[in-house]
Amino acid sequence: MEKAKISGYQLFVLIFLFEMGSALLVPLAGEGKQGAWLVILIAMIGGILLFFVYYALFQYYPNQILTEFVRSILGNFLGRIVAFLYILYFMYLAARVLRDFGETLLTVAYPHVPLFFANAAFILVVIYTVRKGIEVLARTSELFFVLENVLFLTFILLTIVSGMIHLNNLKPVLEINGVEMVKMAFSKTIFFPFGELIVFLMIFPYLNEPQRLKKIGVGGLALSGIFLSFTMAVNIAVLGVDLTLRSQYPLLTLIQSIEVAGFLERLDVYFLLKLMIGGFIKITVFTYVAVTGTANVFNVKQPSRLAYPVGFVILLVSIVIASSYSEHIQEGLSAVPVYIHLPFQVIIPLLLLIIAYFKNRKKSNKHQQHKTELKGGVEGK
Amino acid sequence: MVSFFKQKRQMKQRDAKKEDQGQSKTVDYIESSLSANMEIVKQKTGDSPDIIIRTLKISQDPEIKTTIVYVQGLIDNPSVTDFLIESIMKNPHLSEKILPQKALEVITEDVVSLGGVATVNDWEKLFLSLLSGDSIIFVDGINTALVASTKGGERRSIQEPSTHLTVRGSREGFTESNVTNIAMLRRIINSPDLWIESMKIGTVTKTDVSIMYINGIVKKEIVEEVKKRLKRINIDSILESGYIEQLIEDQVMTPFPTLNHTERPDMVAGNLLEGRVAIFVNGTPFVLVAPALFVQFFQSVEDYYNRFDIATATRFLRIIVFIISVVGPALYVAATTFHQEMIPTKLLVIVAAQRETVPLPAVIEALLMEITFEILREASLRMPKAVGSTMSIVGALVIGQAAVQAGIVSPAMVIIVSITAIASFATPSYSIAISARLVRFAFILCAGIIGFYGMILAFIILIVHLCSLRSFGVPYMSPLAPLNTQGLGDTFFRRPMWAFKERPKLISSKNNLKREGENQRPLPPESRGMKTSTERKGDGNES
Amino acid sequence: MNRKRLVLLLMLMGTTFTSGCWDKTELNEMAIVSAVGIDKNEAGRLVGTFQIINPVNVAGSLQGGGGTNPSISIYRATGDNVLELDSNASTKISRDMYFAHANLVVIGEDVAKEMGINSIFDAFERSPEFRATTRIVIARGVKAKDLVETLTAIDKVSAEKVIKTIESTEKQQGGSITINLQEVIKNLVSSGKEPLISGFTVRGNTNKESKIENTQTSNMAANPNAVGIGVFKDGKLIDWLDGNQAKGTMWVLDRIVNTNVNIDWEGKKDAVTYQVLRQKTNVKPKMKNGKPKMYITVRAEGDIREVNAPIDLASPHGSIDIEKKLAKDIKKDMEDAIKLAQKNKSDIFGFGELIHETHPAYWKKHEKDWDDVTFPKLEAEVQVEVFIRRTGIRNKPYLLDIKKGDQ
Known part of the structure; x- marks a missing residue:
């Protein structure tokens, strides 16, 4: 663990940008049709429930990062294996986001650039940041938070000014019925992006005001959920359901159709900037967590030395992960949620929580005894 | 208040002791024989002709030889001739018979009519005083010498500063003399809390370096850090404050300045009052101010003299100017070679028509022009002023x-x-303008290689880099990141003077943040405004 | 550590500089396409006409000089699909064709009628280069190439001229409709709405349009004109709306901006001209006896612009009479337009979408046979309210005084 402290606001911002990351670009919960925004909100509530699981785990081990307390819960051997699996999971997710990001870039603006180059250039920036540590990342995200919101506001403003919002497109909200919506929210949207909050179990201990964590986490999730839901609603209101679902990047399509005063057109660059800021924070958080996790599990003294090798592995994985974009997306939609997200985001944390509960019940009895003794001692003095 | 002084003196003494311990233990003391002493003086200074040795005779029967040694040009001529030589020669006390042992005492107490007088007995200190403009009086047979403060000589007078120009505000600028500079600050801040500590840095040059801060406002840790870093310096010479700046920076590998420098006393005063530490270096009018934050380089003292709305608008303008000077050409390169779709059709057609005959790729064109411009600028800076107009004609043509x-x-x-060029001149701080110039080239290259993608990557690295910087432990981007809402009022915005409630949190001492009293906001007179007044008559100013 | 960094840096620089700048295109290496025309030849293959801007000539004329050389160049290519057109045309051009500034796609009438437009647009939509806001028009009565080739005077690039003409026609007359690529595709996909695309033609001597002399006379021999709106069904052009039909359609679609409405007065044709300044059309479907009925309400505000009849506008009665007459006329136009659409079995108004939005259950049942069965039988009730706000800087028309004097 690094010797660092981040403030509550910084953590909030980090969570917000992380959640917005790549989820903003894809047609999130697209099958929800006109009610996609509702599905996102339902999933957000699910995400908050998941957050409470993570929060409970954090409360048992407020000074330990995930890879550390897994060992405290499961014992050294089994704990190490699970911790290692988590590191792989984080690296895989980093690679996925990197791939998402590189593919988008190539589709949108640079068809001739090799994917390897696009990803390599980006991962180098990520490595540079990871080596600077969590404090710098937190400060950077504070600045990007402002930028992101300014971009968001201008985007909303431009969309409204160009008169493209047809609220009728959002009707009927219940194109698919409520049960299906909940099913969709809890089988897909909850894992991406809300459940990915589990990486923050590696960052929570840096918080300098742990008592406020609950508010910060819920706030960050809620705000990002509302933003995502709002963006999706605007997408559908402007483009209609068919076009939104047919677009690889609805937001890009939306931005491309903005036309204000015959001058502000083709603001693809704006999309690029938004995409890269989100992608950058997300990949950096994953990579950072993978690096500190590895350092923690293998007792490496200088975690920053691991940045290059870990980054390189992420880069290679991002290239070999799929042979085409459709394959990549299909994996992401069908296989990953069930076989990867579900165990890592829900099953293992729940099991850990149960074990931790029983372990700590014994301990806390002792602990409380110890505490009362201590108190008595102090008072005695 | 007295206790403050005590503390300070104690601290100084402690420092002096430490210094003594640190230096070589063999100290050369002054001999009692005058001729031997003179030999040593001549030998040590290589018999330089500007070292004047004037021997006088005092007392009668036996005559005692006295020698005054001083360096021509460093001393204040009238004080040496009038108050030293003349008074020794014509003083009635000295024409009487004096015991040789008492001669020095008499001279000190009855003869020399100068303010600063001290005795020394080791050569090291003696030469330090001599070479900084004091006159030394040796008396034959006594192994102590008298140091009379006669510092003076030709110096530049106080003039208007040539950088950080303002329309409104003090016209005084720092000079090359530390004494004058410190006095200027004393004149602005009439508080005993304005503390100064001095040291000599440079094994050969022995340059006077003073740090100044306001006790009670400054953060103790920052002062300690500054002192620690200054003590670490072991170099033969300090010729300008830039030497110090480069030796005490937090991070070396950065194009951005982490110390501010200025020629304006009012700017230093303002910074001191925010809890910063000023470093005065003898021989340069540029005073260093630490810690420096990124936003500070976009501020001018005049912002505080103007009303807040105007100041805020100018600050935003400066930010825009900075952005233009960093990304201007890169934006052009990226837009015309990679992202033609974002240029409005009509503009694109015009630009395309202009580029039709240009044989070079846009990146090369941009680099070429930028370099040409840099050459022009450098040339016009270094050339004699008479050639300047020729330069601009050639350049323009x-x-x-x-x-x-x-x-x-x-x-x-x-x-x-x-x-871009105009933009880089419009940035208030020269040091950040130079950084912008460097960063601009990086941006052009990135834009030339892969368009906006490259530019955004460069932008992210830039932001991360800026966030990773610290100046004397204070995050460089504060109060933006880490965010401090109270501090935001003096960044790109400038809150109204009546709302400047607090000093910057990360810089000033925590227990003394309050800057101004409550209810400072000026209000219109009671009798005015839309309100039901109980007064039947107004104040007689009704129109 | 330092050496490692150096090696890394060198590798990075090596890869970037040796592999070159992949997607870089200098401005003088590209041909800026401003319009694309798509026709069909006798063999049934597509013929593409690409209008390319000559920047020097356009910019030169903007700066005051120039005008001696044509500001556009035309390239033609034949192929079976749109991308083939592109690649075949590139054999004739020294530069890369750049489509991001192609603001106009012209589709030949024969293509629209016989082949349909369904198969054309995918390439346009899929390419990240092509704009979603590209305008679409149909060349009516002429080949698309004739329109693309035309040299025009004020707007040097004829694509610009066509776009501006449509926009001003829509605004002033309500006789055209501005529609872009994205909207056309949206309407093609939607089962509850069919696209409308403006028609455009070249009037006059159609052999001269590509000659430079065309722009050198004050009275152009060949001039592109906006004519009518094309109605589509299942991606094929089936009918044209002209004059009042087009206006009525635009009223229903709520796209009237400041159209002039002329009414007859006491036997005198088009005696009063009324200019709409603000208007709002509301379309609401309501279920009656298990069947939807469309309620269309129009509320228009505007000024009187011309009165060639002795009507006393100073008295409110005169105004009210005109308002009533106006409302009646507009209502008739709209009803005619709806009837025509029902006859064509093409739901150009998007009534289907409205029903989908408000009565999804009914829509699910009738989505399949909407165009052919349900829509033609759909009942619609039109209500028009017209308000005259001002009458210009005169109150009574002078005609009234002349009449009085005569008596």
Whole structure:
């Protein structure tokens, strides 16, 4: 663990940008049709429930990062294996986001650039940041938070000014019925992006005001959920359901159709900037967590030395992960949620929580005894 | 208040002790024989002709030889001739008979009519005083010498500073003399809390370096850090405050300045009052101020003299100017070679028409023009002023006219480069303008390689880099990141003077943040405004 | 550590500089396409006409000089699909064709009628280069190439001229409709709405349009004109709306901006001209006896612009009479337009979408046979309210005084 402290606001911002990351670009919960925004909100509530699981785990081990307390819960051997699996999971997710990001870039603006180059250039920036540590990342995200919101506001403003919002497109909200919506929210949207909050179990201990964590986490999730839901609603209101679902990047399509005063057109660059800021924070958080996790599990003294090798592995994985974009997306939609997200985001944390509960019940009895003794001692003095 | 002084003196003494311990233990003391002493003086200074040795005779029967040694040009001529030589020669006390042992005492107490007088007995200190402009009086047979403070000589007078110009505000600028500079600050801040500590840095030059801060406002840790870093310096010479700056920076590998420097006493005063530490270096009018934050380089003292709305608007303008000077040409390169779709059709057609005959790729064109401009700027800085006008004519004609007419560069490029150039001149701080120049080239290259993608990557690295910087432990980007809402009022915004409630949190001492009293907001007179007044008569100013 | 960094840096620089700048295109290496025309030849293959801007000539004329050389160049290519057109045309051009500034796609009438437009647009939509806001028009009565080839005077690039003409026609007359690529595709996909695309033609001597002399006379021999709106069904052009039909359609679609409405007065044709300044059309479907009925309400505000009849506008009665007459006329136009659409079995108004939005259950049942069965039988009730706000800087028309004097 690094010797660092981040403030509550910084953590909030980090969570917000992380959640917005790549989820903003894809047609999130697209099958929800006109009610996609509702599905996102339902999933957000699910995400908050998941957050409470993570929060409970954090409360048992407020000074330990995930890879550390897994060992405290499961014992050294089994704990190490699970911790290692988590590191792989984080690296895989980093690679996925990197791939998402590189593919988008190539589709949108640079068809001739090799994917390897696009990803390599980006991962180098990520490595540079990871080596600077969590404090710098937190400060950077504070600045990007402002930028992101300014971009968001201008985007909303431009969309409204160009008169493209047809609220009728959002009707009927219940194109698919409520049960299906909940099913969709809890089988897909909850894992991406809300459940990915589990990486923050590696960052929570840096918080300098742990008592406020609950508010910060819920706030960050809620705000990002509302933003995502709002963006999706605007997408559908402007483009209609068919076009939104047919677009690889609805937001890009939306931005491309903005036309204000015959001058502000083709603001693809704006999309690029938004995409890269989100992608950058997300990949950096994953990579950072993978690096500190590895350092923690293998007792490496200088975690920053691991940045290059870990980054390189992420880069290679991002290239070999799929042979085409459709394959990549299909994996992401069908296989990953069930076989990867579900165990890592829900099953293992729940099991850990149960074990931790029983372990700590014994301990806390002792602990409380110890505490009362201590108190008595102090008072005695 | 007294206790403050005590503390300070104690601290100084402690420091002096430490210094003594640190230096070589063999101290050379002054001999009692005058001729031997003179020999040593001559030998040590290589018999330099500007070291004046004037021997006088005092007392009668036996005559005692006295020698005054001083360095020509460093001393204040009238004080040496009038108050030293003349008074020794003509003083009635000295024409009487004096015991040789008492001679020095008599001279000190009855003869020399100068303010600063002290005795020394080791050569090291003696030479330090001599070479900084004091006069030394040796008396034959006594192994102590008298140091009379006669510092003076020709110096530049106080003039208007040539950098950080303002329309409104003090016209005084620092000079090369530390004494004058410190006095200027004393004149602005009339508080005993204005503390100064001095040290000599440079094994050969022995330059006077003073740090100044306001006790009670400054953060103790920052002062300690500054002192620690200054003590660490072990170098032969300090010729300018830039030497110090480069030796005490937090991070070396950065194009951005982490210390501020200024020629304006009012700016230093303002910074001291925010809890910063000023470092005065003898021999330069540029005073260092630490810690420096990124936003500070976009502020001018005049912002505080103007009303807040105007100041805020100018600050935003400066930010825009900075952004233009960093990304201007890169934006052009990226837009015309990679992202033509975002240029409005009509503009694109015009630019395309201009580029039709240009043989170079846009990146090369941009780099070429930028470098040409840098050459011009450098040349006009270094050239004698008389040649300056020729320079500008050649520059304007060659670059502005001929190159465009020949079709080597496009007019659009010339426009972009000129705007960038003007923008970089409009940045208030020279040091951040230089950084912008460097970063600009990196941006052009990135844009040339892979368009906006490269530019955004460069932008992210830039932001991360800026966030990773610290100046004397204070995050460089504060109060933006880490965010401090109270501090935001003095960044790109400038809150109204009546709302400046607190000093910057990360810089000033925590227990003394309050800056102004409550209810400072000026209000219109009671009798005015839309309100039901109980008064029947107004104040007689009704129109 | 330092050496490692150096090696890394060198590798990075090596890869970037040796592999070159992949997607870089200098401005003088590209041909800026401003319009694309798509026709069909006798063999049934597509013929593409690409209008390419000559920047020097356009910019030159903007700066005051120029005008001696044509500001556009035309390239033609034949192929079976749109991308083939592109690649075949590139054999004739020294530069890369750049489509991001192609603001106009012209589709030949024969293509629209016989082949349909369904198969054309995918390439346009899929390419990240092509704009979603590209305008679409149909060349009516002429080949698309004739329109693309035309040299025009004020707007040097004829694509610009066509777009501006449509926009001003829509605004002033309500006789055209501005529609872009994205909207056309949206309407093609939607089962509850069919696209409308404006028609455009070249009037006059159609052999001269590509000659430079065309722009050198004040009275152009060949001039592109906006004519009518094309109605589509299942991606094929089936009918044209002209004059009042087009206006009525635009009223229903709520796209009237400031159209002039002329009414007859006491036997005198088009005696009063009324200019709409603000208007709002509301379309609401309501279920009656298990069947939807469309309620269309129009509320228009505007000024009187011309009165060639002795009506006393100073008295409110005169105004009210005109308002009533106006409302009646507009209502008739709209009803005619709806009837025509029902006859064509093409739901150009998007009534289907409205029903989908408000009565999804009904829509699910009738989505399949909407165009052919349900829509033609759909009942619609039109209500028009017209308000005259001002009458210009005169109150009574002078005609009234002349009449009085005569008596």
